[in-house]
Amino acid sequence: MSNNTQITVSHNDGGRLRYGFAGRAAIVLKTMWRRGEGKFTLIVLALWLVVALISLIWTPQSLWATDGYHVWAKPSASHWLGTDGTGADVFSWLMAGSRTNLLIVVLTVAFSALWGLLLVSAMVARASALASASVVVIDALISIPTVLLALILAVPLGASITVIVIACGFGYGLNLARVARPSALLAARSSYVESALANGASGWRILVSHIIPNIVPVLAVQLSLSAGTAVLAESGLTYLGIGVPSGMPSWGHSLATSVKLINVFPLTVLWPGLVVTVVVVALNIFGDVLRDAIDPVTNPALRQTAASAEKEDER
């Protein structure tokens, strides 16, 4: 029971912790770093970010320098992971691919978060007609798979990043809304929302300061799962020719080029697949670790800041 009282306490001052956003972010990161899998995921993701930024100004070989004499070369000092069928440097293309994938993941996650939150707010709306209609519509739409949506979009748009972002973001948003609904509904029917309403708070304010903080743990898990799935979807859609357009570096592109001559040069295919797998593993773990670290219920460090802030208030 003592646990329960703590929950109410942390929710009550969730909106006005003394430590600002940066302070709380530091605590969350520190808590994540303390766990083994947290270290792994933070290192991988930081590396991804750094490599993507570096690739904007420098890659070991120019992307468009094709070495016609060393096609399908083995790894060497000048070509760290060898070359592909046009003599282009595999390592440089992988490096440059990381920035395209980062862009796709960020856009997809942002789109699915906005779309998902819109649906969540519709589902917990006080107008019951809107609420039940949105639940039913989501149930119907959720059976349409991403690839099908991507194909429908690819007919008018052709291969483009937009196709990946919209097709993935749409489906992930539906999923997010479905998963987040129970906790959002619990918050929307709570007594603190009732008293906020009695104080004349607007629907927007209730969403931002009461409902969203309550679904943050669910959001953390779902959004990072979506990020991982977006990386996988990128490689599949690009391979099928409806994802990243040819000529733009991406991990899916590296994977697809290495497939064509698998019979002759089987080892080239290992690297892009390995990069994708490691990054997706990191993103999947990231969600779990982040959920435990970001929720004041499971992370006592965040509660301590709340408590110490209160003490300072008293002084």
Place this chain on the structure above:
Amino acid sequence: MRFVIRRLLLFVVALFGISVVVFAALRILPGDVASIMAGINAPASRVAQLREQLGLNRPLVAQYFDWMGALVTGDFGTSILTGRSVTALIGARASITFPLIIVGLLIAMLIGLPLGCAAVLARSPRVRMAFHVLAIIGGSVPALWGGLLLILLFGKGVGLVGILPSQGFPLDGWGEPVGAMLSLILPAFTVGIIVGASLMRYTRAALGDLANSGYIDMARSCGMTRTQAVLRVGLRLAMPQLVSVIGLTFASMVTGVMVIENLFALPGIGNGLVTDVGNRDLIAVQSELFLLAAFFLTIGLIVDVLHRLLDPRLKNASGVSEVSA
């Protein structure tokens, strides 16, 4: 009963919505359908003839109702490229895709369900951790890469143990049953392993929630061991949820195996659709997209109704289930 009627109404509305979206997606192309289908170098007379033949110079609403009217009578149009009816095309492709996904789903269930149960039953933290790692890695491998690794292990000519054909489907199709079956083994295992990892996660989540519930405590106080309680009571209670997941997984596999069909050069539904989009065979694409969407919505409908039939706890709930506080 009211639930079924509401769900059916929704199904019809969703079907109508999808048909409009598919129709519109093909009409907002830059340029018009006829000139794209005729190709870049086609003479103007050919484009005009094609436009006439496809009824593209009629108003959009009339075109839409022509298409719908034909669909209702079972006429899905003719592929411009091959001259075959779309019905025949889809039939031929389905004869490859469906055996592939059914075998793939069986493999996935054989992998995912027992491993999911074992992950819940395991006591030692190390074993639990191992299951956790297995589930995460299994869900993180790109399908394309997983297939490639299997080809590198078992594919004829390239593999370490080259015993299975790695690409293509016999020209005679199922007229050559042994060859056809052999060529489906590697793709089916690729699908099975990847889908199996996700089934394992679902099983573990559904069963894990129940394993800490009062149902299990009750069963144990009646004298069952924890294993018995989880497998007999927990699994029975998780069944409706698992049936839904497996049903929806089955549906999504039809297009989900697209990459794998492409990699293993199998002329299945997904692979065919990508080819048709690439060839701008738009009349075929329009009907195929609509049929696939209709298939997904139908499976979604069946799964929802089945879930309700299997789970007596939902019987008294209204269409919108309330949150249990």
